[in-house]
Amino acid sequence: MRAIETKQLKKMYGSVPVVNGLDLVVEKGEIFGLLGRDGAGKSTFINMLTGIVQQSSGTYSLLGVACPNAQVKKRIGVMPEYSALYSSMTAVEHLQYLSSLSGKPAGKQRCIDVLHSVALAAHAHKKSREFSFGMIKKLGIAQAIIHDPELIFLDEPTSGLDAESVLVIHQLIIEMQKRGKTIIMTSHNLDEVERLCTRIAIMKAGQIVRMGTMDELRAFYRQTVKVRIKHAPVPAAQREILYRWLKTAGTKLEIAECYTTIHLEEEKKIADILRAFHHCKTDVYRAEVAGPTLEEIFLDESE
Numbered sequence: 001m002r003a004i005e006t007k008q009l010k011k012m013y014g015s016v017p018v019v020n021g022l023d024l025v026v027e028k029g030e031i032f033g034l035l036g037r038d039g040a041g042k043s044t045f046i047n048m049l050t051g052i053v054q055q056s057s058g059t060y061s062l063l064g065v066a067c068p069n070a071q072v073k074k075r076i077g078v079m080p081e082y083s084a085l086y087s088s089m090t091a092v093e094h095l096q097y098l099s100s101l102s103g104k105p106a107g108k109q110r111c112i113d114v115l116h117s118v119a120l121a122a123h124a125h126k127k128s129r130e131f132s133f134g135m136i137k138k139l140g141i142a143q144a145i146i147h148d149p150e151l152i153f154l155d156e157p158t159s160g161l162d163a164e165s166v167l168v169i170h171q172l173i174i175e176m177q178k179r180g181k182t183i184i185m186t187s188h189n190l191d192e193v194e195r196l197c198t199r200i201a202i203m204k205a206g207q208i209v210r211m212g213t214m215d216e217l218r219a220f221y222r223q224t225v226k227v228r229i230k231h232a233p234v235p236a237a238q239r240e241i242l243y244r245w246l247k248t249a250g251t252k253l254e255i256a257e258c259y260t261t262i263h264l265e266e267e268k269k270i271a272d273i274l275r276a277f278h279h280c281k282t283d284v285y286r287a288e289v290a291g292p293t294l295e296e297i298f299l300d301e302s303e
């Protein structure tokens with residue numbers, strides 16, 4: 001079953017398309033990562049799917065049901081971007097209250113169990129006015145899952161949390177997936193996305209510019225091979241000829257005194273590069289060939 005399907009989903013603010021006609025399918029059971037620089041449109045996209053923002057055009061369905069739909073809302077969980085908390089209510093009281101609003105009131109023990117799963121059980125009975133930023137964030141995740149939803153939206157679930165809490169949240173996300181839940185998450189933590197997500201979409205200016213599993217993204221980029229060469233300083237008389245040649249041989253050339261990095265379309269061009277250095281009377285000490293990391297893919301795409 002499809003957890004999410006959007007067709008040409010669009011949001012305009014004035015004349016600016018902030019989300020520009022997105023077609024996306026997320027299958028049930030996926031942990032789907034949305035990446036993109038600040039302002040790429042990730043939150044707006046999620047806000048449309050969760051009914052917080054109304055789309056300008058296009059359609060979407062959640063859990064196989066055309067939306068917006070009040071019944072489906074009960075089957076999804078949303079971590080709020082900014083939690084509006086009642087200062088005199090404890091964590092447990094918040095969860096009890098919020099779950100009752102969702103139509104699936106949670107008992108005290110269920111609340112404590114969920115707080116435990118987000119590493120907040122120790123503060124279960126603390127009033128929210130005494131909460132730190134990290135505690136508020138964890139309560140936001142607890143709020144998203146308290147009613148045991150099938151589809152969970154997490155907007156930067158671990159940003160600002162300490163390392164131990166990050167691990168607890170990662171474990172929670174993995175366990176939820178094992179229980180058949182679908183998770184869609186945004187993150188600026190590329191390691192996290194790489195570790196957790198079954199598929200990743202990279203957003204830029206309201207559009208998805210690249211999407212796939214980590215292996216697919218890597219395979220796509222494997223077409224360009226990054227070669228980093230450590231070499232002797234290039235003799236002044238040879239510089240122009242070598243640099244001109246390198247520019248025609250590859251893309252994304254970075255030149256420093258004794259290091260040159262170049263992206264090549266084909267691996268077999270590496271030999272030509274090394275010959276060019278030799279021809280220009282420059283000793284090569286080391287040549288490293290690297291596939292792209294997710295960070296490089298992300299930065300390339302969102303430039």
Ligand SMILES: Nc1ncnc2c1ncn2[C@@H]1O[C@H](COP(=O)(O)OP(=O)(O)OP(=O)(O)O)[C@@H](O)[C@H]1O
Nearest residue numbers: 013014018036037038039040041042043044045203
């Ligand atoms: N209510 C609004 N009115 C006008 N413009 C808005 C509104 N909400 C968002 N925008 C603009 O839409 C664009 C996308 O914002 P959005 O918050 O969706 O990006 P994002 O990818 O989630 O960024 P971040 O990673 O910083 O959260 C930005 O240029 C933002 O300024």
